[in-house]
Amino acid sequence: MAREKWASKLGFMLAAMGSAVGLGNIWRFSYVAGENGGGAFLILYLGFVFLIGIPVLLAEFSIGRQGQSDVVGSYKELAPNKPWYLAGFMGIASSFLILGFYSVVAGWSLYYFWNYINGSFWTIPDAGYGATFEGLISNTTTPLFWHGLFMVLTILVVLTGIKKGIEKASKVFMPTLAVLLVLLAIYSVTLEGAGEGLRFLFQPNWAKIDSGVILAALGQAFFSLSLGMGAMMTYGSYLPKSESLPSATVGIGIMDTVFAIVAGIVIFPAVYAFDISASSGPPLVFITLPGIFAQMPFGSIVGLLFFFLLSIAALSSAISILEVPVAYFMRRFKWSRRFSSIFIGVIMYFLGVVVSLGFGVWSGVTPIGDLGILDSMDYVASNILLPLGGLAIALFVGWQWSVKEALSASDMTNLGVRYVWLGIIKFLAPIFIVLIFLQSIGIIG
Ligand code: VAL
Numbered sequence: 001m002a003r004e005k006w007a008s009k010l011g012f013m014l015a016a017m018g019s020a021v022g023l024g025n026i027w028r029f030s031y032v033a034g035e036n037g038g039g040a041f042l043i044l045y046l047g048f049v050f051l052i053g054i055p056v057l058l059a060e061f062s063i064g065r066q067g068q069s070d071v072v073g074s075y076k077e078l079a080p081n082k083p084w085y086l087a088g089f090m091g092i093a094s095s096f097l098i099l100g101f102y103s104v105v106a107g108w109s110l111y112y113f114w115n116y117i118n119g120s121f122w123t124i125p126d127a128g129y130g131a132t133f134e135g136l137i138s139n140t141t142t143p144l145f146w147h148g149l150f151m152v153l154t155i156l157v158v159l160t161g162i163k164k165g166i167e168k169a170s171k172v173f174m175p176t177l178a179v180l181l182v183l184l185a186i187y188s189v190t191l192e193g194a195g196e197g198l199r200f201l202f203q204p205n206w207a208k209i210d211s212g213v214i215l216a217a218l219g220q221a222f223f224s225l226s227l228g229m230g231a232m233m234t235y236g237s238y239l240p241k242s243e244s245l246p247s248a249t250v251g252i253g254i255m256d257t258v259f260a261i262v263a264g265i266v267i268f269p270a271v272y273a274f275d276i277s278a279s280s281g282p283p284l285v286f287i288t289l290p291g292i293f294a295q296m297p298f299g300s301i302v303g304l305l306f307f308f309l310l311s312i313a314a315l316s317s318a319i320s321i322l323e324v325p326v327a328y329f330m331r332r333f334k335w336s337r338r339f340s341s342i343f344i345g346v347i348m349y350f351l352g353v354v355v356s357l358g359f360g361v362w363s364g365v366t367p368i369g370d371l372g373i374l375d376s377m378d379y380v381a382s383n384i385l386l387p388l389g390g391l392a393i394a395l396f397v398g399w400q401w402s403v404k405e406a407l408s409a410s411d412m413t414n415l416g417v418r419y420v421w422l423g424i425i426k427f428l429a430p431i432f433i434v435l436i437f438l439q440s441i442g443i444i445g
Pocket of ligand 1: 020025224231318
């Protein structure tokens with residue numbers, strides 16, 4: 001059977017943007033920025049996006065488009081009998097870890113959407129939004145239902161195939177989410193105490209920077225760009241060789257970053273206005289946003305729309321994560337798309353069950369240090385596996401390929417910045433990633 005292809009370059013762009021923009025920009029960006037001191041984290045994150053993220057993203061797309069296969073197959077195709085494909089298995093492992101918790105958080109978002117439909121969240125619940133949220137996530141069954149529903153939706157989109165499902169889902173809702181976020185940001189900065197929130201987000205306090213903050217900023221850049229796990233490689237592989245990559249890559253990177261910053265402008269003023277701790281961790285947006293909606297005009301409708309769009313954004317990201325192992329298993333074991341999506345989706349659902357129980361009956365379980373189950377899986381995937389995946393991508397394009405091959409595979413041959421890009425891919429990105437790792441395990445100071 002011929003491999004599937006995007007219907008158009010626009011379809012590819014929208015799907016790749018749909019992959020990048022998701023819970024990472026709103027939910028994860030805010031709480032990771034909040035936990036890591038705000039302004040200084042933001043600057044590091046921006047630095048990593050532009051210096052490492054976008055250049056490596058171009059490299060990842062190039063490998064996929066050139067290899068015309070999944071994350072393992074593309075490496076094997078391009079460098080047979082070399083161990084590069086092992087990086088592909090790392091990508092598959094990251095996809096399991098990430099979707100395992102991503103779908104749980106997306107389930108929370110669906111639950112909020114439902115509560116704005118049925119009216120329960122229109123007014124502040126007696127216990128307050130904070131305690132209500134804690135009540136939800138520590139419950140054994142409710143979150144599992146919503147997490148399951150989200151996984152079913154994800155599987156359905158993935159099993160309808162690349163063009164029909166993914167392209168259509170990506171096309172409609174992203175611009176609406178962008179407009180809504182900008183409106184919310186405008187409202188949020190008028191809240192009393194907003195100034196302090198904006199200072200937290202934009203005024204760097206360099207004293208806050210340590211190796212943990214640097215690693216967190218790197219991990220956030222990779223997570224948010226869907227980089228290093230093979231999602232973008234797989235999407236790139238559905239692109240015909242005739243389409244040009246650099247402008248699409250830069251567009252996707254900038255757009256993803258703008259979404260995160262605008263989300264920060266929505267969240268942090270409200271964090272200070274409502275006296276919520278910026279370092280509340282994963283619950284942060286779920287306790288902050290309903291507070292904004294409760295006091296703004298037409299807040300119930302805005303809340304309903306917001307959680308609908310957030311769930312859709314999460315869905316268009318989740319399908320790109322599920323696509324990584326699905327594409328691999330389809331090729332490797334000749335499974336149908338239908339069987340592959342369902343089988344892998346179900347395994348991921350059960351991983352998510354563990355994550356969800358980690359907020360309730362298993363809340364005492366801390367696999368890594370004092371990190372709970374979600375945070376531990378996220379740490380391994382985002383701060384370790386994704387940057388390692390990125391390292392492999394950079395080394396592959398920079399050193400396995402000749403200069404000529406690398407430039408032609410990435411459509412950079414005629415661009416003035418080609419040697420800057422190549423310099424980043426060959427030297428700067430690998431060196432940075434290695435140094436950050438060495439620093440975070442305490443080998444260098
Ligand atoms: N990049 C997405 C996000 O930021 C996913 C695929 C991790 O939510």
